Amino acid sequence: MGEEIMEQLMSDIREAVWNHDSKKVKALVEQAVAEQVDINTIVNDGLVSGMNALGAKFKSGEVFMPEILVSARAMGAGMAVIKPLLAQAGIKEKGVFLIGTVKEDLHDIGKNIVNAIFEGSGYKVVDLGINVPSEKFIEAIEEHQPDIVGLCALLTTTMVNMKETTAAIKNKFPGTKIIVGGAPITQNFADEIGADAYAQDAAVAVEKANMLIGA
Known part of the structure; x- marks a missing residue:
C-alpha cells in the first residue's frame, strides 16, 4: 500500500471515530488489517489519534461528554478487531x-x-x-x-x-x-x-x- 493511500485510510478512521460511526470504524480497521498496515500504526495514527483530537475539543468546550462517550464506543469497535491480532503480531504486553x-x-x-x-x-x-x-x-x-x-x-x-x-x-x-x-x-x-x-x-x-x- 502506498503511503498516501495509507495516510488517507488513517484519516478516514479518525473521521469515523469523530463521527462516532462504529460500523465504519470496524470496516476501516478490517480493511487496514487486510492490507497489512502495521498494527501500531492503525492504533496510534488512526484510533488513538482520533480519540485524542476529540479529547482536546472536549477540553476546549467544542464537544461534550455524550459525544466523547459514543466516540469511545466507536473506537472500541476498532479495538475489538485489533486485540486478537496483538499477540499474533508479536507485540508483547508491556x-x-x-x-x-x-x-x-x-x-x-x-x-x-x-x-x-x-x-x-x-x-x-x-x-x-x-x-x-x-x-x-x-x-x-x-x-x-x-x-x-x-x-x-x-x-x-x-x-x-x-x-x-x-x-x-x-x-x-x-x-x-x-x-x-x-x-x-x-x-x-x-x-x-x-x-x-x-x-x-x-x-x-x-x-x-x-x-x-x-x-
Whole structure:
C-alpha cells in the first residue's frame, strides 16, 4: 500500500471515530488489517489519534461528554478487531494495568477511554469498574500483581476516597506505582496524596506509565 493511500485510510478512521460511526470504524480497521498496515500504526495514527483530537475539543468546550462517550464506543469497535491480532503480531504486553473509579464515584467514560488506549498501547488491562472501595483494589492487586494501578475520580466529593485508596495501597504494597486522573484532579493533589504520577488525559497516562516501568 502506498503511503498516501495509507495516510488517507488513517484519516478516514479518525473521521469515523469523530463521527462516532462504529460500523465504519470496524470496516476501516478490517480493511487496514487486510492490507497489512502495521498494527501500531492503525492504533496510534488512526484510533488513538482520533480519540485524542476529540479529547482536546472536549477540553476546549467544542464537544461534550455524550459525544466523547459514543466516540469511545466507536473506537472500541476498532479495538475489538485489533486485540486478537496483538499477540499474533508479536507485540508483547508491556505490563499489567489495573484501573478503577474510586468509591462512591459512578463515572466510567474517562476510564473506558483510558482502557482502550492502554490496550492499544500493549498493556493487559484489568478493569475493576466503578465505585471501587480500597479493599477491592487491595484484593485485585494481590491477585493480578499489576505493574501500574490507575485511580479515577470525576467528582470533587470523591477525591477524599482517592486519597484513602492511595494510602491503603501504598501501606500494603509500597512499591506499587499509582497514576491518578479525572476532572477535579491536579498535579498538586497527586503529589499531596503520594501518587507516583498525575495524568490529565489518556494519552498522557500511557506516557507516564511507560516512564514509570521503563517501557
